[in-house]
Amino acid sequence: MTLNLISEHASYGGWVRFYSHESRECRSEMRFSVYLPPRAEKEKVPVLYYLAGLTCTEETFIMKAGAQRVAAELGMMLVAPDTSPRKARFPGDDASWDFGVAAGFYVDATQEPWSQNYRMYSYVTRELPEIVQSLGPARMDRQGIFGHSMGGHGALVCAFRNPQQFLSVSAFAPISSPSQVPWGIKAFSGYLGEDRNAWKQYDASELIRAQRYARPILIDQGSRDKFLEEQLKPDLFADAVRESGSELHFRMHPGYDHGYYFIATFMEDHLRHHGRQLLT
Numbered sequence: 001m002t003l004n005l006i007s008e009h010a011s012y013g014g015w016v017r018f019y020s021h022e023s024r025e026c027r028s029e030m031r032f033s034v035y036l037p038p039r040a041e042k043e044k045v046p047v048l049y050y051l052a053g054l055t056c057t058e059e060t061f062i063m064k065a066g067a068q069r070v071a072a073e074l075g076m077m078l079v080a081p082d083t084s085p086r087k088a089r090f091p092g093d094d095a096s097w098d099f100g101v102a103a104g105f106y107v108d109a110t111q112e113p114w115s116q117n118y119r120m121y122s123y124v125t126r127e128l129p130e131i132v133q134s135l136g137p138a139r140m141d142r143q144g145i146f147g148h149s150m151g152g153h154g155a156l157v158c159a160f161r162n163p164q165q166f167l168s169v170s171a172f173a174p175i176s177s178p179s180q181v182p183w184g185i186k187a188f189s190g191y192l193g194e195d196r197n198a199w200k201q202y203d204a205s206e207l208i209r210a211q212r213y214a215r216p217i218l219i220d221q222g223s224r225d226k227f228l229e230e231q232l233k234p235d236l237f238a239d240a241v242r243e244s245g246s247e248l249h250f251r252m253h254p255g256y257d258h259g260y261y262f263i264a265t266f267m268e269d270h271l272r273h274h275g276r277q278l279l280t
């Protein structure tokens with residue numbers, strides 16, 4: 001596999017890098033961004049994956065979330081993949097912003113034609129970590145994952161299904177009960193088909209109801225998020241967590257909306273949350 005360095009930019013004493021490569025799982029070009037903290041020049045560091053939301057790219061997080069300063073201080077590597085394949089094209093894949101291009105929902109699609117390339121779950125949990133390992137300075141025994149909205153859903157699912165791999169998890173405004181909200185129903189019907197049993201493995205509420213997650217889960221939510229009532233429904237997830245006996249730190253922030261001004265405000269708290277699990 002050839003990794004193509006698209007660009008690099010000095011940042012807080014470390015490096016922001018953008019890469020592209022031919023993906024084994026997605027069978028087309030994929031892109032991701034990386035932040036290497038200064039400490040990575042001298043020793044291996046923990047790695048924290050960030051999954052972005054609908055309409056986002058591998059640039060959104062690294063440009064808007066303001067995570068590099070604290071990642072540099074803590075000595076944590078950041079990795080943010082794109083939200084879907086882009087070069088594999090199918091009819092209707094850009095007809096709406098909540099399905100198809102930039103809306104991969106971090107699942108392995110089973111329905112044609114999406115199943116040919118839309119394999120974001122395997123990409124994030126298997127292929128991307130292999131690539132990260134090949135970069136050199138990542139401690140692969142210290143991986144965490146977080147994300148926003150569709151990416152918050154992805155992060156919770158990846159962590160709950162792979163608790164040995166991802167030792168910490170958090171989310172901003174996640175779609176945490178996708179089987180019960182319009183965004184999730186549309187995506188899962190299209191990518192996974194109509195059998196709702198197949199949806200459970202990608203539904204954070206269903207997954208946590210069936211197991212106790214051993215580490216604290218941090219979720220931040222803005223009260224003025226226009227998607228809160230219809231798409232996010234954090235109460236459903238909180239109920240499921242309660243049933244499982246897991247530890248949820250859910251914070252509702254008055255006045256904040258769904259966007260990156262909200263995310264940037266609480267980014268430091270999330271990085272320190274992951275640092276507490278990973279920097280040991």
Ligand SMILES: N[C@@H](CCC(=O)N[C@@H](CS)C(=O)NCC(=O)O)C(=O)O
Pocket residue numbers: 052053054055056060064097148149150258259260
């Ligand atoms: N296009 C949508 C908004 C999509 C949206 O809010 N996307 C979120 C993730 S679900 C995001 O992070 N957008 C990128 C940004 O805010 O920079 C709309 O018209 O309401």
